[in-house]
Amino acid sequence: MKLCLALLLWPASAWAQLSVTAQVNKTQVALDDQVVLAVTVTGPQASLPDPRIPVLQNFSIYSSGRNQSISFVNGRVSSSVTHTFVLVPRAAGQGLIPPITVSQQGDSARTEPIEILVADGAAPAPRPRDDGGAPPTARRPANAPDLFLTAELDKKSAFVNEQATLSVKFHTAVSLLGNPEYVAPKIEGFLTEDLPPLRHYNAEIGGRLYYVTEIKTALFPLRTGRLSIGAGSIRAQVREEAAGDPFSADFFDRFLSQGLAAARARTLSSRPLTLEVHPLPESGKPPDFSGAVGRFSLAANLDKQRGKVGEPVTLSVTIKGEGGLSAIRDPVWPALPSWRAFDPVASVSQEKTGDLVRGTRVVRIVLVPRVSGELAVPPLTLSFF
Numbered sequence: 001m002k003l004c005l006a007l008l009l010w011p012a013s014a015w016a017q018l019s020v021t022a023q024v025n026k027t028q029v030a031l032d033d034q035v036v037l038a039v040t041v042t043g044p045q046a047s048l049p050d051p052r053i054p055v056l057q058n059f060s061i062y063s064s065g066r067n068q069s070i071s072f073v074n075g076r077v078s079s080s081v082t083h084t085f086v087l088v089p090r091a092a093g094q095g096l097i098p099p100i101t102v103s104q105q106g107d108s109a110r111t112e113p114i115e116i117l118v119a120d121g122a123a124p125a126p127r128p129r130d131d132g133g134a135p136p137t138a139r140r141p142a143n144a145p146d147l148f149l150t151a152e153l154d155k156k157s158a159f160v161n162e163q164a165t166l167s168v169k170f171h172t173a174v175s176l177l178g179n180p181e182y183v184a185p186k187i188e189g190f191l192t193e194d195l196p197p198l199r200h201y202n203a204e205i206g207g208r209l210y211y212v213t214e215i216k217t218a219l220f221p222l223r224t225g226r227l228s229i230g231a232g233s234i235r236a237q238v239r240e241e242a243a244g245d246p247f248s249a250d251f252f253d254r255f256l257s258q259g260l261a262a263a264r265a266r267t268l269s270s271r272p273l274t275l276e277v278h279p280l281p282e283s284g285k286p287p288d289f290s291g292a293v294g295r296f297s298l299a300a301n302l303d304k305q306r307g308k309v310g311e312p313v314t315l316s317v318t319i320k321g322e323g324g325l326s327a328i329r330d331p332v333w334p335a336l337p338s339w340r341a342f343d344p345v346a347s348v349s350q351e352k353t354g355d356l357v358r359g360t361r362v363v364r365i366v367l368v369p370r371v372s373g374e375l376a377v378p379p380l381t382l383s384f385f
Contacts, residue, residue: 058089164220292329
């Protein structure tokens with residue numbers, strides 16, 4: 001109780017303040033390349049505001065997911081969220097990321113501006129030619145669309161809390177004016193995690209070469225049955241060569257103003273999907289099973305091996321692995337009659353690599369020996385499917 005009162009009497013300045021930082025993976029980039037921007041917001045609460053990204057004159061920006069870690073120390077909460085963005089250059093020259101700001105309940109913070117030099121390079125999307133000198137993969141076969149959108153799951157069925165991966169792919173074989181507007185599928189009944197970064201590559205489909213942008217999302221079903229994943233959509237401005245008479249009076253005006261190119265709006269949609277979700281088996285389920293599905297490991301250690309009566313030691317329990325970490329619960333603590341145990345403190349970190357969600361949960365508990373002698377902490381168990 002004294003400890004709680006002391007915490008309540010701490011001055012406000014002792015608490016962490018809202019802060020934001022921004023960093024890029026490179027400050028020089030080719031026109032046909034991309035820059036990864038990481039914006040990290042930290043603060044003294046579990047729920048943090050999203051950063052306000054200013055208008056970027058030289059770049060198109062795409063969200064590529066977020067990672068969050070939360071820690072609880074002496075009853076105080078602190079958290080950190082890293083938002084990842086992909087920046088695609090629009091033109092060669094000196095580019096600028098203006099200050100990025102966050103604000104919450106009168107507290108605000110901002111980053112320093114970042115300069116990025118964009119070198120001239122090839123356009124990211126392949127531009128097929130219709131003349132006889134074009135390579136076979138660049139020619140337009142019959143019934144081959146200029147652009148299309150697809151969505152697919154990596155599996156047809158899953159268990160509750162088991163990861164399924166959604167891939168949405170935008171294929172284009174023609175030049176676009178501006179950047180496409182993407183609307184993600186409507187997803188209900190799942191926990192979702194973006195799987196950055198965006199993938200960009202060329203693919204030959206039906207005898208035609210396409211530039212592909214792929215967006216992946218990890219889905220963790222929360223209930224059984226046939227769960228629906230709605231259609232995603234993209235709106236794009238397609239560049240079309242305008243027909244023109246070179247002897248007309250306004251030919252040169254149109255040539256100088258738009259290069260004989262016209263824009264045509266196209267809206268594309270992917271097909272809806274369903275995932276069959278099965279319940280977790282009841283047979284043989286351990287009493288401490290909390291619904292975690294994946295691959296996890298459990299380790300425990302004390303910060304010292306020798307001590308005195310009344311002198312505290314810290315027991316750290318680490319759970320790590322791949323899968324839905326949100327379904328992981330703290331281990332069931334065994335009876336500790338020879339120890340005085342304080343409330344546990346937990347911290348969680350998460351990362352996404354190889355299209356998998358991985359995480360680490362560390363639980364620390366302070367133990368004070370009541371008696372002398374050789375004391376032991378009984379084994380801990382973790383159950384998962």
